[in-house]
Amino acid sequence: MVLLVGAVALWLGLSQAALAYVRPGLRPLLAASGLVLLLLGLVAVLWRPAGATHGHAHGEQGFRSAWLLMLPVLVLLLVTPPALGSYAASRQPPGTNNGSTGEFPPLPEPVDGAVPLLVSEFVARAQEDQKRSLAGQRVRLVGFVIPAQGGGRDYQLARFVLACCAADAEAYTVQIRGDATPRQADQWLLVEGRWLPQPVPKQPGSFTKPPVLLTDAVTTISPPANRYENTVFPY
Amino acid sequence: MLVVVVGLGGRGMVAEFFDGSAVQFWSTVLVSIVIQALPFLVLGVLISGAIAALVPPGWLARALPRQDALAVPAAGLAGAALPGCECASVPIAARLRANGVSPAAAFAFMLAAPAINPVVLVSTAVAFPGRPEMVLARFLASLLTSITVGLIWSRVGREAWMTRARSRVVEGDSRWAAFTETARQDFLQAGGWLVVGAMAAATLQVAVPRSVVQQLAGHQLLSALCLGLLAVVLAICSEADAFVAASLRQFSLSARLVFLVVGPAVDIKLVAMQTGVFGRRFAARFAPLTFAVAVICALLVGRWLL
Numbered sequence: 001m002v003l004l005v006g007a008v009a010l011w012l013g014l015s016q017a018a019l020a021y022v023r024p025g026l027r028p029l030l031a032a033s034g035l036v037l038l039l040l041g042l043v044a045v046l047w048r049p050a051g052a053t054h055g056h057a058h059g060e061q062g063f064r065s066a067w068l069l070m071l072p073v074l075v076l077l078l079v080t081p082p083a084l085g086s087y088a089a090s091r092q093p094p095g096t097n098n099g100s101t102g103e104f105p106p107l108p109e110p111v112d113g114a115v116p117l118l119v120s121e122f123v124a125r126a127q128e129d130q131k132r133s134l135a136g137q138r139v140r141l142v143g144f145v146i147p148a149q150g151g152g153r154d155y156q157l158a159r160f161v162l163a164c165c166a167a168d169a170e171a172y173t174v175q176i177r178g179d180a181t182p183r184q185a186d187q188w189l190l191v192e193g194r195w196l197p198q199p200v201p202k203q204p205g206s207f208t209k210p211p212v213l214l215t216d217a218v219t220t221i222s223p224p225a226n227r228y229e230n231t232v233f234p235y
Numbered sequence: 236m237l238v239v240v241v242g243l244g245g246r247g248m249v250a251e252f253f254d255g256s257a258v259q260f261w262s263t264v265l266v267s268i269v270i271q272a273l274p275f276l277v278l279g280v281l282i283s284g285a286i287a288a289l290v291p292p293g294w295l296a297r298a299l300p301r302q303d304a305l306a307v308p309a310a311g312l313a314g315a316a317l318p319g320c321e322c323a324s325v326p327i328a329a330r331l332r333a334n335g336v337s338p339a340a341a342f343a344f345m346l347a348a349p350a351i352n353p354v355v356l357v358s359t360a361v362a363f364p365g366r367p368e369m370v371l372a373r374f375l376a377s378l379l380t381s382i383t384v385g386l387i388w389s390r391v392g393r394e395a396w397m398t399r400a401r402s403r404v405v406e407g408d409s410r411w412a413a414f415t416e417t418a419r420q421d422f423l424q425a426g427g428w429l430v431v432g433a434m435a436a437a438t439l440q441v442a443v444p445r446s447v448v449q450q451l452a453g454h455q456l457l458s459a460l461c462l463g464l465l466a467v468v469l470a471i472c473s474e475a476d477a478f479v480a481a482s483l484r485q486f487s488l489s490a491r492l493v494f495l496v497v498g499p500a501v502d503i504k505l506v507a508m509q510t511g512v513f514g515r516r517f518a519a520r521f522a523p524l525t526f527a528v529a530v531i532c533a534l535l536v537g538r539w540l541l
Contacts, residue, residue, distance in 0.1 A: 001423060002419055002423065005426070012270060021263065021266055021267035021271070022267060022270050026270075026271065029274035030270065030273065032274065033273055033274040033276075033277035033278075036277050036281065037277060039415075040415055040418055041419070043415045043419075044415065044416070044419050047412070065424065065428055065431070066423035066426065066427040067427065068426075068427040068428075068430040068431060069423070069427055069430055071265075071434070072265060072266050072269040072433070075262045075265065075266055079262055081259055081262040081266055082263065083263070084260070087256035087257070088263075091446065092444070092446060093445065093446045163475035163478035163479065164271055164471070164472045164474060164475030164478075165267040165268060165270065165271035166263050166264055166267035167264050167267055167268050167436065167437075167469060168475045168476070168479050170479070170482055231361075
């Protein structure tokens with residue numbers, strides 16, 4: 001059991017697969033803990049004196065529950081649950097700017113006619129930037145589609161921001177207008193366009209609707225390796 | 236091995252069952268919580284193993300002050316030295332108990348360590364830029380919670396409630412054997428219960444959409460209780476919960492402090508691990524006590540500082 005969990009942890013730490021569940025910075029720690037578990041398991045297998053019973057000092061209870069560790073391993077290997085998508089995003093209130101002070105650095109330079117921005121950064125600037133740095137700028141966003149509830153043509157473009165693991169992920173959404181093509185849920189898109197300015201309210205975090213982007217160019221893309229945007233983490 | 240082979244054969248069937256969006260969401264959250272907790276759990280069992288192998292029984296109890304009134308605050312402050320999150324501290328607290336440390340002091344350490352260590356305080360500072368008082372308030376309220384719970388426990392706590400904690404002595408012929416065997420067994424025990432907790436947290440995340448919580452933002456006391464319950468339900472790692480708290484902007488800073496103080500002390504995954512490591516009767520008493528004390532401490536400190 002320890003060997004199995006260790007092997008899976010080591011594999012997750014070394015592959016891209018872990019990115020669907022945790023922040024990238026956790027991968028080296030995962031690999032290290034996988035190695036430790038493999039060592040512990042090997043020591044137990046190789047050095048256990050013959051005839052010694054498993055955990056006699058420990059009571060049966062501890063070991064019965066240990067079989068539960070098979071559950072996440074099996075789910076991971078058999079089902080490989082995908083990164084969070086439109087279902088999870090539609091169950092959350094629209095993400096609001098994460099603890100900003102209302103001050104933003106100048107926008108980066110445009111690349112090929114549009115400023116590349118994270119969805120979360122676009123939402124933050126749209127909602128709270130007193131200097132309105134987005135006004136008139138052509139921007140480029142990458143995210144997945146949440147279809148309109150009523151079945152209309154307009155949809156939302158969303159991206160999850162992850163602090164540590166998918167349990168704490170928060171969806172940031174942008175309302176897209178001007179795309180004539182119907183889009184499927186969870187389709188990844190590269191969307192270019194301009195922000196539809198809206199007033200900045202005095203009360204921070206009092207938004208109930210996502211900001212609007214009037215688009216003039218939409219490209220379907222394959223999902224990025226890391227489907228999440230990540231908060232700045234101290235290590 | 237056989238299970239894996241058979242399972243791979245039935246992969247198509249299983250994947251079909253898991254195709255529903257809610258089930259997929261559930262399994263993503265379950266796997267994420269377990270993966271995220273794994274490195275910290277391993278750190279915890281390694282420290283536990285090292286204590287079992289290197290520290291003579293009773294030595295830690297003698298190193299701490301004899302009276303709980305002094306030992307509990309000392310143990311709580313010592314928690315600042317463990318750079319992990321809450322999954323690491325449960326096996327360590329059980330090992331401290333087995334080494335002879337008084338339960339009150341061991342629990343004060345268990346509650347304080349995941350909340351006041353430097354890594355958690357730095358993430359709190361990053362999540363709340365320009366608000367150093369939030370970091371201070373979190374430190375004070377969590378330390379106060381751990382000390383209060385420890386002192387209450389030293390008055391009313393009963394050894395008999397901890398049905399599982401007494402059988403935790405691992406014999407080994409050498410230090411190395413004691414170290415590896417303790418770490419391995421602690422991992423199996425706490426790990427299984429971590430999965431139970433992760434399952435519960437994933438189920439609650441599916442059952443209770445986060446948007447429900449936002450409706451209660453207006454009311455001062457109700458919103459604090461509500462965020463306390465949210466912290467229990469979400470079972471977020473203490474190193475990441477500040478980022479979630481920062482985004483709950485409809486809530487007052489005091490209510491968000493409650494979220495930050497309750498989360499590392501008592502959440503659904505921790506209750507499961509404590510049930511597995513200490514016993515059901517223990518967890519049934521310890522969790523409500525901790526929740527109440529954490530909410531009150533956070534509100535008091537919040538009123539004073541925020």
